[in-house]
Amino acid sequence: MADAILTATDLVKHYPIKGGVLRRTVGHVKAVDGVSFQLMRGETLGIVGESGCGKSTLGRLLMRLEEPTSGTLDFDGIDMYSKKGSEMRKLRRDIQIVFQDPYTSLNPRMTVGDIIGEPFDIHPDVVPKAGRRKAVQDLLDMVGLNPEHINRYPHQFSGGQRQRIGIARGIALNPKVLICDEPVSALDVSVQAQVVNLMEKLQDELGLSYVFIAHDLSVVRHISDRVGVMYLGRMAELGNEDEVYQHPTHPYTQALLSAVPVPDPTLRGKREQIVLTGDVPSPANPPSGCRFHTRCWKAQEKCKVDTPELIERPDGVGAHFSACHFAEPRLVIETVDVSDVEPDERFSSTEVVDPGALLERDGAATTAADDVVSDGTQQGEPVGEPDASREDVFREEVRGDAPDRRDI
Amino acid sequence: MTNAAISATADPSLDAGEPAGEAHSLTSDAWRLLRRRPIFWVSAGLILLFLLMAIAPGLFTNTSPTAAVLKESRATPSTENWFGRDVQGYDIYARTIYGARASIMVGVLATLFTTLLGALLGIVAGFAGGWVDTLISRITDVFFAIPLLLGGILFMSTFQSDVNTSYFVIVMKVVLVLALLGWPSITRLMRSSVLQVKPNDYVQAARALGASPWRIIRQHILPNAMAPVIVVSTINLGVYIAVEATLSYLGIGLTPPAISWGVAISAAQSGLRSAPHMLLFPAMFLSLAVLAFIMLGDAVRDAFDPKTR
Numbered sequence: 001m002a003d004a005i006l007t008a009t010d011l012v013k014h015y016p017i018k019g020g021v022l023r024r025t026v027g028h029v030k031a032v033d034g035v036s037f038q039l040m041r042g043e044t045l046g047i048v049g050e051s052g053c054g055k056s057t058l059g060r061l062l063m064r065l066e067e068p069t070s071g072t073l074d075f076d077g078i079d080m081y082s083k084k085g086s087e088m089r090k091l092r093r094d095i096q097i098v099f100q101d102p103y104t105s106l107n108p109r110m111t112v113g114d115i116i117g118e119p120f121d122i123h124p125d126v127v128p129k130a131g132r133r134k135a136v137q138d139l140l141d142m143v144g145l146n147p148e149h150i151n152r153y154p155h156q157f158s159g160g161q162r163q164r165i166g167i168a169r170g171i172a173l174n175p176k177v178l179i180c181d182e183p184v185s186a187l188d189v190s191v192q193a194q195v196v197n198l199m200e201k202l203q204d205e206l207g208l209s210y211v212f213i214a215h216d217l218s219v220v221r222h223i224s225d226r227v228g229v230m231y232l233g234r235m236a237e238l239g240n241e242d243e244v245y246q247h248p249t250h251p252y253t254q255a256l257l258s259a260v261p262v263p264d265p266t267l268r269g270k271r272e273q274i275v276l277t278g279d280v281p282s283p284a285n286p287p288s289g290c291r292f293h294t295r296c297w298k299a300q301e302k303c304k305v306d307t308p309e310l311i312e313r314p315d316g317v318g319a320h321f322s323a324c325h326f327a328e329p330r331l332v333i334e335t336v337d338v339s340d341v342e343p344d345e346r347f348s349s350t351e352v353v354d355p356g357a358l359l360e361r362d363g364a365a366t367t368a369a370d371d372v373v374s375d376g377t378q379q380g381e382p383v384g385e386p387d388a389s390r391e392d393v394f395r396e397e398v399r400g401d402a403p404d405r406r407d408i
Numbered sequence: 409m410t411n412a413a414i415s416a417t418a419d420p421s422l423d424a425g426e427p428a429g430e431a432h433s434l435t436s437d438a439w440r441l442l443r444r445r446p447i448f449w450v451s452a453g454l455i456l457l458f459l460l461m462a463i464a465p466g467l468f469t470n471t472s473p474t475a476a477v478l479k480e481s482r483a484t485p486s487t488e489n490w491f492g493r494d495v496q497g498y499d500i501y502a503r504t505i506y507g508a509r510a511s512i513m514v515g516v517l518a519t520l521f522t523t524l525l526g527a528l529l530g531i532v533a534g535f536a537g538g539w540v541d542t543l544i545s546r547i548t549d550v551f552f553a554i555p556l557l558l559g560g561i562l563f564m565s566t567f568q569s570d571v572n573t574s575y576f577v578i579v580m581k582v583v584l585v586l587a588l589l590g591w592p593s594i595t596r597l598m599r600s601s602v603l604q605v606k607p608n609d610y611v612q613a614a615r616a617l618g619a620s621p622w623r624i625i626r627q628h629i630l631p632n633a634m635a636p637v638i639v640v641s642t643i644n645l646g647v648y649i650a651v652e653a654t655l656s657y658l659g660i661g662l663t664p665p666a667i668s669w670g671v672a673i674s675a676a677q678s679g680l681r682s683a684p685h686m687l688l689f690p691a692m693f694l695s696l697a698v699l700a701f702i703m704l705g706d707a708v709r710d711a712f713d714p715k716t717r
Binding site: 060063065088089090092093096097099100101104105106107108109110115118119122123153155166169173 | 434435608609610612613614615616617618619623627628631632
């Protein structure tokens with residue numbers, strides 16, 4: 001495999017809890033508590049986990065938007081946390097972020113051209129002043145937006161279009177690593193597929209490495225080469241996509257995967273669902289030993305005392321990283337990898353429709369509300385009832401079933 | 409209609425409606441909303457009128473405000489003197505026109521200073537956080553505890569003016585006391601506004617790009633945090649005019665021979681029952697000016713409030 005571009009070692013982020021009259025520190029929220037991983041050049045590392053497990057904090061640590069409590073981060077041979085001032089600024093060119101909520105990640109008072117052009121203002125040596133407008137228009141074109149909309153404001157775009165603008169800003173400086181902090185969670189399911197496909201396209205074209213943070217297991221599987229599962233600030237399991245999804249060894253991963261809805265009524269009631277009891281413990285006072293032992297059906301005395309290390313453990317076929325004393329493979333869900341399946345042309349295109357060509361065919365008057373729909377511009381023959389089937393088709397795609405198998 | 413047809417026709421229709429290059433910013437949206445409100449035009453018209461009075465009172469009257477005709481003291485309104493004459497025999501219409509200058513000057517300057525000082529401290533407190541925020545916030549609290557009018561009376565009676573003090577110095581003294589006691593509300597507003605804007609992802613994105621704090625404030629925080637301050641400042645302008653009149657009425661703001669609405673109201677007190685017109689006209693102008701600024705502030709707030717859209 002290719003060499004590592006990003007190496008995190010024992011990343012820790014504790015937030016102090018202040019209490020009392022004197023605002024003394026009475027405890028710590030252990031948001032990220034010893035996370036180590038490597039990101040290879042050109043690969044996508046998916047990070048999954050439920051809300052509050054420290055995924056987003058990890059993303060912000062990787063961006064150095066937060067200072068870590070301890071740990072090191074090696075970016076392409078440079079120790080990122082030791083850099084200051086202009087050196088750090090220079091480093092930021094190579095590592096960028098795409099945020100979750102496209103409604104708060106774009107400044108409402110700036111035009112799209114100013115938003116995407118801001119990276120060039122901050123790093124003026126990347127593109128000469130005269131070429132900036134052109135560079136911004138190229139970026140808009142690259143993410144599938146109309147370059148003529150350069151002077152519009154964010155509120156004139158739909159959620160999916162805004163997320164494309166956020167991606168364009170992220171790739172403007174031609175970074176090596178793009179941290180994606182739940183980039184599709186806030187989007188409509190129909191638009192999610194387009195944005196995910198756009199990100200895959202950009203990865204191929206620009207040779208980007210992604211850290212893809214999400215809580216949607218199917219989306220992560222679709223885009224990732226390797227997947228890390230987080231629980232309460234620690235990595236529970238880390239392996240390539242097949243290893244984690246097909247023979248997970250950590251009980252938490254198994255429970256997570258068994259909760260994925262399967263859009264197939266014939267499987268209803270026939271598959272085993274692992275229902276966890278209790279809530280996620282507070283990260284301010286995490287359980288001793290294995291973090292998961294309070295909810296784990298396999299837990300024994302050893303789990304309360306010994307912290308299981310994230311080491312390679314046998315998974316039936318080979319071995320991958322898992323942090324469980326009693327790691328054993330278990331087939332949880334029948335999932336199919338669709339990476340090699342021919343994509344469904346109707347829903348995977350990121351091209352913008354040439355408006356002129358279609359205007360001649362159908363010049364019906366439309367309203368501005370249709371703009372939302374225009375985000376999902378698709379060429380080719382549309383199938384009937386697009387509204388009813390859009391969501392299903394995306395799920396099918398993730399699962400890899402052909403649409404015609406849907407009929408029962 | 410098919411999906412492709414919807415999407416295809418949506419784009420050209422938008423492009424036909426607005427050529428590339430035209431765009432709606434939030435400010436232009438607010439302006440379009442404002443333009444349709446009669447209350448905005450009424451208040452803006454009144455304010456323009458008062459501003460014109462303050463700058464060029466000669467446009468409105470040829471009579472000198474200091475030409476006393478003692479034998480016509482307390483004359484009632486007539487075709488000769490529209491608003492009548494006061495105790496000294498001055499033409500009330502001319503006095504009222506000339507009185508606008510003091511009120512408008514105090515209002516505008518006090519608003520300018522409180523807004524600048526308050527916004528600056530509010531941005532520093534909200535953006536820097538930590539002990540800087542604590543220090544500024546506590547100082548703000550101390551000043552906030554002093555009632556505006558009481559503080560004004562204390563200040564003006566401590567630094568008293570006499571007959572030789574020039575008009576400009578007295579006006580500046582009133583402005584100074586208003587600025588000194590008025591900035592805390594703006595600071596608090598600005599601070600909370602900055603705190604609201606700061607955690608937004610677009611600010612984080614700018615940080616991730618390596619933007620300097622100055623750039624983040626100028627490009628991202630200030631434009632998004634300014635609207636409530638502008639609104640409150642506009643409303644405050646009316647309040648400051650009223651406070652100036654109050655101080656003058658109490659005899660510690662502007663004093664004769666300076667001409668102002670407050671001074672005129674104070675002087676009219678002596679003949680309230682026999683010549684009520686002496687009180688009516690300056691009081692009416694004062695109320696109109698205060699009302700106009702408050703109405704304008706209201707209209708601007710409605711236009712900038714995204715919830716009304």
